[in-house]
Amino acid sequence: MMSDEAKPDVETERSRKVRQRRLGDQLRRIYEDVTTEPVPDEFLNLLEQADQSSNKK
Amino acid sequence: MTKPTLDDQAFKAELADLIPHLRAFARSLCGNATAADDLAQEAMLKAWKARESYQAGTNLKAWAFTILRNLFYSEKRRSWRRQQLDPEVAEATLVASDNTSSAIDLLALRNGLTVLPEDQREALVLVGAGGLSYEEAAEICDCAVGTIKSRVSRARKALMEILENNEARYSGDKAISASEAFDDIMRQADELSRDTPEHARN
Numbered sequence: 301m302m303s304d305e306a307k308p309d310v311e312t313e314r315s316r317k318v319r320q321r322r323l324g325d326q327l328r329r330i331y332e333d334v335t336t337e338p339v340p341d342e343f344l345n346l347l348e349q350a351d352q353s354s355n356k357k
Numbered sequence: 358m359t360k361p362t363l364d365d366q367a368f369k370a371e372l373a374d375l376i377p378h379l380r381a382f383a384r385s386l387c388g389n390a391t392a393a394d395d396l397a398q399e400a401m402l403k404a405w406k407a408r409e410s411y412q413a414g415t416n417l418k419a420w421a422f423t424i425l426r427n428l429f430y431s432e433k434r435r436s437w438r439r440q441q442l443d444p445e446v447a448e449a450t451l452v453a454s455d456n457t458s459s460a461i462d463l464l465a466l467r468n469g470l471t472v473l474p475e476d477q478r479e480a481l482v483l484v485g486a487g488g489l490s491y492e493e494a495a496e497i498c499d500c501a502v503g504t505i506k507s508r509v510s511r512a513r514k515a516l517m518e519i520l521e522n523n524e525a526r527y528s529g530d531k532a533i534s535a536s537e538a539f540d541d542i543m544r545q546a547d548e549l550s551r552d553t554p555e556h557a558r559n
Contacts, residue, residue, distance in 0.1 A: 319517055324485055326466050331486035334381035343376050346398055350405045351369055 363413045371417050372404055378487065382422055385470070385482040386429050389443055400425035419493040426479070426497055442471045442546040447539065461527050461538045462520060468546045469519035473512055480508035481516075 363371070379400055383393035404411075404421045411420055450464045470478055476498070483494040484505065491509075495502040527538050 316517075319520070320513065323466070323513060323517055323520065326463055327481065327486040330463065330467065330470075331381045331385070331482065334384050335377035337377070337380070339376045339380070340394065342394075343398060343401065344373060346402060347369060347373060347405060350402055351365065354365075354405075 363408070363411070365408065368408045368411070369405070372401060372408075372421065375418055375421055376401060378418055379421060379425055382425060382482065382487060383429075385486075386426070386475075386479065390446070396425065396429055400428050403428060416489075416493055418487075419489060419497055422483070422487070422489070423497045442468050442543065444543060447543060447546075458527070461542070462523065464539065464542050465519055465523040466516060468542050469516045471546065473515060477508045477512035477515070480505050481512035484509050485513070 376397070379397040380394060383397040383400070384390060387393040387396060400421065404424050407424065411417065446467065447464055450460060450467060470482075473481070479498060480494055483489045483497060484491060489497070491502050491505050494509075495505045498505060526541075
């Protein structure tokens, strides 16, 4: 009896989890689309410049 | 001054490794890629200047994200503020995938992210995509761990609803074409960002 009543909940819960996992995958994908882009040279150049000028001090 | 610190070269190398993450977090805050890179660069330079206040052994990513986020919120008048869904990004999303329905899903999700309240969006991105713990995200956002948890859960719920509506709208036998879906999602983005009251007169 108990398990019969619990069944739809288990189903709903499972489908919610599947959707949640899919959302997580997609969110990570949006984020990783940026982290896997090559870093523009400007960034490393700027960091290098900052390092050089702090060495001079 | 007994705090352990990294030497400059080690710090620089670790900071350089973080650049992709600074760009990704900035992109999630700004939406626009150019503004985001601008923000990420400033945050990187600020982190470099503040390197002596970084404590070796703690999470450098969380530390640098805090700097980036503070910069973002402290200069609200700059052009960094998130705009509505960038049509170029939207188009690239569709073009990049050969699977139309997953591209439309991603597009709807991007659109959903732009309409989430800022505090929910950043919490979800940090925890759900950036790989930070609730505790680290709470530190970055300067709030309680429980607050982060509830923001993440509200954001997740809102986005899941958006994706479900999307599914109902664009799937099934009469699946509409990618370009129709694109137009439709852009129109929704436009409406949401304009904050129109209701479609009172239909």
